[in-house]
Amino acid sequence: MDPDAVAKAFVEHYYSTFDSNRAGLATLYQDNSMLSFEGQKFQGTQSITSKLTSLPFQQCKHHITTVDCQPSGPAGGMVVFVSGNLQLAGEQHALKFSQAS
Amino acid sequence: MDPDAVAKAFVEHYYSTFDSNRAGLATLYQDNSMLSFEGQKFQGTQSITSKLTSLPFQQCKHHITTVDCQPSGPAGGMVVFVSGNLQLAGEQHALKFSQAS
Numbered sequence: 001m002d003p004d005a006v007a008k009a010f011v012e013h014y015y016s017t018f019d020s021n022r023a024g025l026a027t028l029y030q031d032n033s034m035l036s037f038e039g040q041k042f043q044g045t046q047s048i049t050s051k052l053t054s055l056p057f058q059q060c061k062h063h064i065t066t067v068d069c070q071p072s073g074p075a076g077g078m079v080v081f082v083s084g085n086l087q088l089a090g091e092q093h094a095l096k097f098s099q100a101s
Numbered sequence: 102m103d104p105d106a107v108a109k110a111f112v113e114h115y116y117s118t119f120d121s122n123r124a125g126l127a128t129l130y131q132d133n134s135m136l137s138f139e140g141q142k143f144q145g146t147q148s149i150t151s152k153l154t155s156l157p158f159q160q161c162k163h164h165i166t167t168v169d170c171q172p173s174g175p176a177g178g179m180v181v182f183v184s185g186n187l188q189l190a191g192e193q194h195a196l197k198f199s200q201a202s
Binding site for chain 1: 135137139140167169170171172173174175178180182184197199201
């Protein structure tokens with residue numbers, strides 16, 4: 001399968017889960033996963049999910065603008081880079097966001 | 102050395118080179134390096150440097166807002182994520198940028 005298509009499918013799944021059932025992100029992390037979020041570091045499914053489910057907003061909607069990917073490491077992994085807008089419920093203006101994974 | 106300090110030093114070196122001597126970025130890429138730039142892919146020192154030196158602006162200044170890093174792969178590599186503002190000469194408003202490397 002085309003790596004770009006894999007990356008795009010993963011990104012769509014990740015953010016639709018984020019926007020509809022944030023606790024479900026737990027299925028997308030493992031115990032050796034790491035999250036760096038605005039300068040803070042979290043490791044492991046529980047720590048990462050706890051951070052993401054306690055963000056100071058409830059309903060949100062990610063609008064993806066770009067998805068780029070590159071192969072990473074010898075085991076067929078990849079780095080995916082995403083940018084877009086984040087609309088929070090009740091806020092007039094969207095925030096810019098970007099994330100690499 | 103602290104990985105965060107290494108990442109920060111690399112980022113400062115990368116963008117000060119970008120802003121002062123863009124052709125000098127060639128020393129920071131290798132022939133197996135890849136650049137994804139706004140949806141386009143470039144591989145190798147020459148291809149990457151050619152892209153970066155032909156961007157449609159001359160003088161610019163990157164102002165770094167955040168630097169995050171995570172270990173990547175078994176060989177001691179790391180992924181570095183940067184965000185900030187890009188001020189172009191003659192433009193009133195800065196652009197937002199982000200990059201992972």
